[in-house]
Amino acid sequence: MTVIFILGGARSGKSRRAQALCEALSLKRIYIATGQAFDVEMEDRIKRHQQDRDESWTTVEAPLDLVKAVETHAEPDNVVLIDCLTLWLSNLMHRERDIVLETANLIEALSLASGNIILVSNEVGLGLVPETPLGRAFRDEQGRLNQKIAAMADKVEFIAAGLPLSLKG
Template structure:
């Protein structure tokens, strides 16, 4: 089973790319959402994503425990789409979780899973250096997480302007 990491900037088309991969691969799909609707704008964004997916998707809302969601689907024929690692990391930061331990557990679960999985993540290190210490810590943690996940994925793509560029696989 193939593991994909789809990277890109904001509104680059990375989620659409991951959705296309999932829909081409399997009629049985699970969307694992890490976002939480904490305000009206985010609730609207989530609703748009749900409408874009249409039929044929089962949705799980998993802001923190991705590993359990991956393990719970062991033995199934479902294609898992995790959107997105950046929001998951933000949730981990907010809940003061051990980022290295969480990344270790995620990479181990991905390596051991027999499901096809696409993970969406933001590439946030291409812009200006963040002004605050917290911003720099987050940017650095996101870069390290993306590198770790890329190592265990079979295919890695960078999406810009809706166009995927194959980096691995």
């Protein structure tokens, strides 16, 4: 079992890199999607991601219950791609869920998983300080979540301009 964490900015090539790593393995491919289409622009983004994957992928929608999806699908014969933690965190915050508890549960599920898992997340702390309290709270929670995932992952890569930089492993 290997946990790989792919981190980067918007449009950096994170998802493309994660998908390529999954497709290099001769395992059943599970795509755990955390995004939800609340508007036309997001519908288009989701469709583009779906079009990038061929029929070898099974898609599981898990906008909130990521832990259950990991527990169900992270098996020895599978490679699981979670795309992405940023949207999952946003979903949790908008529903006022306990972020500390949800994060701890996810870390535990990842630690106990028996399959290969690749997680994608945005690095949101490199830009401007958000203007709103919610924006700042989100940035801070995302930073904490990323640190915890990076600490437990076997390998961590930062993607910039489509190029991977190995941070760990």
